[in-house]
Amino acid sequence: MKYLAYIVAGIRNKPGRNLAAVLCFALIAANLFTGQYLIAGEVGSVDQGVNRMGADLLVVPSEYTQLLPGAGSDDTMAIVAVLPSTYRFDSDILDEIGTVQDVAGVSAQLFVTAVSIPDLSSSPINVYGINPETDFTIRPWLQDPLDTPLGTGTVLIGRDIQAGVQDTISIAGRTYTIAGVLDRTQSEMDHAVFLAMDDAYALASAEGSIPPDDPRIGVGGVNAGLVRVAPGADRDAVESRINQLGSAANVTVIGRHFSLDPIAQNLQGLPGILNTISAIVLIAAFPLIALISAMVAHERRREIGLLRSMGATRPIIVFLVMAESLVLAGLGAAAGIGASLALLSVLDAIGFLNSALQVSFRIPSVAEIGVFAGMTLLVIIAMATLSSVYPAYRSSTMNAFDAIRQGSG
């Protein structure tokens, strides 16, 4: 710290040139930071989109297909929640389906009932049971991660239900605490409530919870099994295997053939492009930064000679020259990251990122942004160190007497 005043004084000595150096570092930092930010946001967006597409296959009672227009597979729908129905089957078959080749996951869903709660929703609220341990279709839609896992006495609610986390909701005389709220899905899910399966069975057995004419819901009965196919596997083949297995149990498979692949493919090249740009900027900027460092050392050779005459050792000269570069680099990195973050926030706020990247851009988390900023700072510091080490060394080894007599500073 005792050298700080001297280092700051050195920076103030040539404000124009040092401002240019800071700007140079800032541009490099902004380029690096923006690249990482966009790549992370884009990858996150595609991942989130894929996760929110839900299941690849839906295992349902054969009668269920009557509920669908043009029964059978649907090329466009996302399979997130089963449609409300009283067609059920025993969930034991789902355990067997889970062992079928190329099945990556199976999760059961049960439609319990529909209730009317005018204070919370203008539409009837569909109540579902899901298995929190195996669910992979509802959870990706949560607005925020759950503080505690979905369990007894807690529920998740759709976006159109007028309540929030930690509020309570009463269904058939039972009170549940809202653990999480889903993003808007533009589907029936927006006015649905999701309970853990045990709570769903308990609710189903309560007096008056389901219409008297509907078939009773026994423990183990489910309306659907949502199936995730292993990445890269042939969905048709998996569908065929499950159909063979399920025919005896009178269940059938509905397939989804829509995917985010085209968008993902469109975006596939973006990280490569951004990384290439960053590499080019780094390579092009390195000699420039080195030149600035060499200029600084050259301009100040008389001053350095004076410092040597006052007793500065060579390591101290190396330290002082490099420290100045590092301070400039640090300032530049901070300015570049700050400006980049501000600009990206504005672009996101006006929807530019969504339209430019054709995805619902996912803003990286604070932790991710911190990591990107730290990595950017490290790269800039490394660059400043590498570019200034030789000029600093040259400054320390030059003839102090000649420097004092001939230097211009």
Place this chain on the structure above:
Amino acid sequence: MLAGLIRPSSGTIRIRGMDIGSLSDDDISELRSREIGFVFQFSGLLPTLTALQNVMVPTLFSKGEAGTRARAMELIRTVGLSERADTYPGTLSSGEMKRIAIARALINSPSLLIADEPTGDLDVDTENEIMQLFRQLNREGMTIVMVTHNPDLVEYATRMFRMDRGRLEEQTGLHSGAPLPVSLSR
């Protein structure tokens, strides 16, 4: 050469009995910070540091009893610029800058002061004050090697050398006893 900035091609230079030619670069630097003060022909002040900060620069490199801020202020007072301690060199006259440079050279209490035309930019009164200061420092034990073109300053010197076509020749008839300033005339 006396300060170890240039290595002699032959002969030896001893400071406090130590052959500085045998020292490593870092050891010579340390010796300079501890034992030698410089006053150059130009002031050599750093324009973005105040006068006080400039005076304190050599303390950055001193491992020994570094001069304190109070000592820096005392030296600035001694050279008659206490009211200008917090001003930047750009607002000082060339004479004032030279006086700050002298204060800087003295901050680490060196045993040897090397001064190149230290009074070159000063008016007569200030010149006399500085030379009186040098005389006092010398009497306190500091060796002062001064280069000057001003023949009027000969009266302050105890030994005088003249540089003539690269040869240093001692001028006789000045010695007045005990350790006194040495003036080099070229």
